[in-house]
Amino acid sequence: MQARKIILKHHFDGEANLNNFEIVEETLPATLRDGEILLKAEFLSVDPYMRPFGDRMNVGDVMVGSQVAKVLKSRHKRFPEGSKVVAYVGWRDLTICSPDTMKAMFSAVFPLPDLKGLPDSYALGACGLTGLSAYFGLIKVCQPKSGETVVVSSAAGAVGSLAGQIAKIKGCKVVGFAGSDEKVSWIKDELGFKFGFNYKEVSADSILKKYCVEGVDCYFDSVGGEFTYSVLRNMNEFGRVALCGAISTYNDPKDNKVPFDYQSMIYKQLKLEGFMVNRWFSEFPEGVGQLAEWIHQGKLKVRETKTQGFENMPQAFLDLFKGKNYGKGIVVA
Incomplete structure (x- = not known):
């Protein structure tokens, strides 16, 4: 049986490009051994974390x-x-694996959770690690309280769009920053963010001083860099920051040093905490259940950017860094 996989052909050097990848065919065994299963991919996930992971x-x-x-x-x-599964087996269309030997974060197989009629692809997005990152990062790290102001970077992205909506569900005023006027309209008109701004056309510092005169209580960050520096300077005493990602540094990891406002961190007693969502692995069923319930209730709106064809995975991945996706990037095999 012939299968396809996409490998790292060359290490990334700055911005990723199609030459970094190669589609390779491999022949799979005709018979399975005890404990093995043969999988056929239906939906595959593309995520920004894959860029820094590739350096290792x-x-x-x-x-x-x-x-x-x-x-x-x-x-x-x-x-x-x-049956259906969620499998961390990489960019493959057909896979033989042994679930009992796969226990690592990025090497495991789980039965597809019961999403109560929601699309199966949501298990990679709104009801998968993407949604769980937004849910636990906001609830456990930011701990927002009703009436507080929450700022979200990359607010039209897979995680940020959900984190902002969850903050809204919790009764917060949500301010989102995205990379185009169209995305700003989406997070305001469709997702219900109080304010939205195109970070390419405004100064974050000036905007926050004007529209958040009462200060920022929580910041859900997927961007890092100079933008995060600006938000920290506008936070209230005992403000909380959830560091989910740093996409602004991924294509040039050597250039990730930015000014740091030590005085704000010290005198405002801010909490800045990075997290990996697997910290709350034992609570995943609870998180998935809550996310699915909010979606069914219409409180959480989901958008996917789908790319057709396994062979187009590299391009779908590159598009993440060009700001072409709304919500979760999914490849339909």
Whole structure:
């Protein structure tokens, strides 16, 4: 049986490009061993974290990532033929794996959660690690209180669009920054953000001083860099910052040093905390259940940017860094 995988052909040097990837065919065994399953990818995830993760990979490694897949063949009791799974097996269209030996964060297989009729692809986005990052990062790290002001960077992205809506559900005033006027209109008109701004056309510092005169209580950050410096300077005493990502530094990790406002951090007693969502692994079922409930209630709106064809995964990945996606980037195999 012939399968395809997408490997890291060359290490990234600055901005990623199509030459960094290569589609390779491989022949899979005709029969499975005990404990193995054969998966066919249906939806695959593209995420910004894959860029810095690639710097730690070896040339020839399969690009890391998750997918929703169908079990075509099985010799494992917990994964019967015809069932669906969420599998962290990388950029592959067909995969033979042994779930019992896969326990690491980026190497595991789980039964597809019961999403109560929501699209299966949501298990990679709003009800997957994306949604869980927004949920736990906001609830556990930022701990927003009703009436507080929450700023969200990359507010039209997969995580930021959800984090802002969750803050709104919690009764907060939400201020979002996105990369185009169209995205700003979306987060304001569709998602219900109180204010939205195109970060390419405004000064974050000036905007926050004008529209958040009462100060910023929480900041959900997926960008890093100079933008984060500006937000920190406008935070209230005991403000909380959840560091979810730093996409502004991913294409040039050597140039990630920015000014740091030590006085604000000290005298305002701010809390700045980075997090990996697997910290709350034992609470994932609760998080998925709550996210699905909010979606069914219409409180949480979801948008996906879908790319057709497994062979187009590299381009879908590159598009993330060009700001072409709304919400979650998904490749339909």
